[in-house]
Amino acid sequence: MSKQIKVSVRNLVEFIFRSGDIDNTFVGSTRALEGTRAHQKVQSSYGEEYTPEVVLRHIFNYGNFTIEIEGRADGILKENQRIIVDEIKSTIRPLDEIDEDYNLLHWAQGKCYGYMYAIENEIEELEIQLTYFNIESEETKKFIKYYTLSELEEFFLGLIGKYIEWANMTFYWGEVRNVSIKELSFPFKSYRKGQRKLAVAVYKTILNEKNLFTQAPTGIGKTISTIFPSIKAIGEGVASKIFYLTAKTITKEVALNSIKQMVWKGLRIKSIVITAKEKICLNEEVKCNPRECPYAKGHFDRVNDAIMDVLDKEDIITRDVILEYAKLHQVCPFELSLDLSLWSDVIICDYNYVFDPNVYLKRFFNESGNDYIFLIDEAHNLVERSRDMFSAQVVKEPFLRYKRLFKEDFPNLSRNFNSCNNIMNKVKREHISNSDFYYQKEEITDIYPPIRKLIKELEQWLIKEKEHQLHKEILELYFELLRFIKISDFYDKRYVTYIEQRGKDVLLKLFCIDTSYLLSETLKKGKAAICFSATLTPLDYYRNILGGDEEDYITRFSSPFPKSNLCLLVGDTISTKYKNREKTYLDIVEYIEEFVSQKKGNYFVFFPSYKYMEEIYICFTNRNPGIITIVQENSMKEKDRENFLNRFHLKQENTMVAFAVLGGIFSEGIDLIGEKLIGATIVGVGLPQICFERNIIREYFQIENGLGYEYAYMYPGMNKVFQAAGRVIRSENDRGALLLIDERFSTTKYRRLYPREWFHYRRVKDSKSIKTNLIDFWDT
Structure with a gap:
């Protein structure tokens, strides 16, 4: 044939x-x-x-x-x-x-x-x-x-x-790959509780060309349970590629390790990890031209040989592999990785390479109906990420600044900046008077023509004035304006335009409140999508907001770990609402003291804000100089984060308490197995800070479905709580304690969100009852 x-x-x-x-x-x-x-x-x-x-x-x-x-x-x-x-x-x-x-x-x-x-x-x-x-x-x-x-x-x-x-190589590889897939069995001796059921659900979703939204708790093995059936679908000719999408580097590694598990069992599959250009560039500075980068010079003369070399020798193509061959063949590593993705079966990359209208991989997604499988890991993160992707803003200050700077040497360009500045002044006069915030459903279309005209003038200037000292910053502004105009093309009933006074400056934002339609349009570019997370609660909310419809599937799995391994305490006599926080410092410190004093080990305490955390931290350390404490700082660098987490790996005879914020870098995506972490206290229900933007979301969904508060505050807040709580029990042998502090935790509407493995929680009314419960737990 x-x-x-x-x-x-x-x-x-x-x-x-x-x-x-x-x-x-x-x-x-x-x-x-x-x-x-x-x-x-x-x-x-x-x-x-x-x-x-x-x-x-x-x-x-x-x-x-x-x-x-x-x-x-x-x-x-x-x-x-x-x-x-x-x-x-x-x-x-x-x-x-x-x-x-x-x-x-x-x-x-x-x-x-x-x-x-x-x-x-x-x-x-x-x-x-x-x-x-x-x-x-x-x-x-x-x-x-x-x-x-x-x-x-x-x-x-x-x-x-x-x-x-090249075609022969592709077809030969396809035969080798498919034979290995047919012979591949599940890479572990047995399935964990719920794991087989999840794998079957994923496979059926792909066959039926639907989307699946699933809550799969830690320990179920959700990564292998989604990748394995997807690879089987490739072997059956049902799909051609898998896009494993994630927001974090650590989850990319988990996906890669799952593929390696199958490779050790005989699988032949081409997989690639796409790394952002800034993180893989071999040049001293990211400047993609032959004058300033030796890897850009002559790249296309050598890149086909580099591709053939990689495909001939490598199956698992990581960042290090790409860098090795890029150096060997003197080609751009980022462009090499994009070319190699065309020949790869599994592409592991950030959400934005599929969803972001400004950076998505056009070579794959210019049309709908491709036979791709999207595996969307930690899908709860896509809610806010997608709002960022589909929103755009301009501020007044650059228009005024460059109007003045270019007035003498480039008067025509100065006039165009002035036109934009004038329209921003007009917006300010008409809409910002009694308040610093204003929003409306309708577009302010007057802003578009002067920005479009400025973009055109900037293009000519940027081409002719490459050596100008302001070229770099004007180029950045140009792309910001271009993004603003591009996003304006998506503007519909799911958007609002809002204006914010920031000191003397004015911001105008095209804010996409509900990204579900735009996400659904992207999902149509593939065959099936699997959105999964340990904290996709409530499932109906996530199916709705992530672009699913009534015909798409939802499924929930229980934790495979014994409930008896977790001691869950709810301190519901303390209100951590913003207006009450100053009165709670001593009570919360006493709760933490009792919680960490029953067993020596490492503990986390999570707070809804830095300010609240810092106040409690000062009070706690003053009262407990003998307890080791570490605290999360704002804007920590990579090395600082590593040093923070390394403290949990040290063998120490005394108790250590780590203070961190909910929704921050230490409340999600970290694994501290066994004795590295034995307990966590969560202060508050994680509600996002009340702000103008959140209130817009609330008002929009209140009209849409009567769940404005839930969509804007409650569900995102509890997701942070579930993520932080998930740091405690990471394996079937882990035992740990969890203390939730807030009167709202025991109300009906919050208890309805509890996962099944939390149904055995115990209420504690004071530090004494915390002690009693923990003595019973740690002694068993």
Whole structure:
């Protein structure tokens, strides 16, 4: 049976013939539009003898392959007996610097179109014309070459021969991979409680092309239970790629380790971890041009050899592997990783490579209905991340600043900055008077035209003034404005426009309150999505807010660990509401003292804010100088975080109490197994700080479904509580205690959110009852 290949002329030619440097020197975002305009200008300069935009398709057999190649010739010119295939290219380069051999890739495209047209129309000879159109001068320069059909056929088949080398590798790899997948069994001797059920649910979701939202507690093995059935689906030809999406580096490692477990059992699979450009760049500074980066210079001359080398020798492609081969072949590691993702079966990356409209992987997601599987780990994080992705803002201060700075040397640009500044002043006058905040459902459309005009002027300035001392900061502003305009295209009933007075400055934000529709549109670009987390409570809320619908599946699993391993105490006689906090310091300190004094070990205490934490910390340390304490600081660097966590790994004879904030870096995604952590106190129900933005969310969902407070405050807050609580029991042998302090924890609406493994909780009314319960627990 022949193997099917479908490829466009452009992708075929660019892959085989690409050469030269990476050069991300600013050329403007409107080049694509200008290119279209250039094509139209050239095409309209001809008469009836010229047919523009001619669609061509050629299907043929080559060895064991049936190849379908398609494309669109810019124009076919018929003059007397001459037939000329026209390939149009727009440029900003002066035409006198362009000669016949300026870019061989351009000739290659033209020759492919020429061959396809000649075959389709049974022509033995024709001419290929390259037309270069200078965007600034609007002048053209043309080169024409004559070819026979046999010459074009020799070139075309030579091109296909090179491509088949890659295609053979792809098909051979697919066979090797699929055989190994069929022979693969679950990589562990037995399934944990609930694990098999989760794996089956994932597989059925993929087969039925649905989305699954599942709460799978720590210990169930959710990573392997989602990846294993997804890989099985690839082996059955149901899917072609898995995107494992996560918000944190540590969860990328967990996914990679799960794949390694299967590789040790005989699996052959190509997996890659995509690392952000800033974290993988080999240059001293991220400057992607041949003048300032040796890896950008000549990158495209060497990158295909690098890809072939990696694919020939490596299956698990990590950051270190990419760096090794990037150095060996002197290519850009980030661009190499993106190219390698095309040949990979499992792509492990951040949420934004799929969901963010500004940075998503266009090579995969420009169309809907692909046979991809999205595995979305720690899916609760996607709620706020997606609001950031689909929102954008501008502030007044830069408009005023650059208006003044450019007034003398660039008066026209200064006037454009002034127009934007004036409209921001108008917004301020009309909407900010009695309050520092204002919002409305309708767009303030007056802001868009001056910003669009400024963007256009900035493009010209950025191209011409590359050496200007303000070039870098103006470039950053340009992309911020471009993002603002791009996000405005998504504006609908799920958005509001809000204005905020910040001292003398004014902020205008397009705020996406409800991202569910935009997320659902992204999910349609794949076959199925599995959204999973240990804390996806309540499931109906997460299915709704993450883009699911009534037909999508929800499932909840109980913890596989014995309930008796956790002592759960609820101190519901203390109110930690903001207005009551100053009165609670001593009571909370006494609760913590009693909680940590019954067994020596390491403890966490989590607080709803830094200020509250610091006040309790001072009070606690003054009263307990003999207890080791460490405290989370605001804006800790990577090394500081490591040092903080390393304190839990030390063997120490005395008790250590770590003070941290709910929703912070230490309340989620860290594993402190066994004696490294034996207990945690959680102060408050984790509610986000009351603010203008949160209140907008509350009002919106109150109208939508009557659950405004829950969506804006309660559910996000309790998620922080569940995440922090999940630090205590990390394995089946762990035993630990958990103390929740807040009167709201025992109210009906909060108790309804408790996971099943919390149903055995005990209320404690004072420090004495804490002591009694813990003595019973630690002595058993």
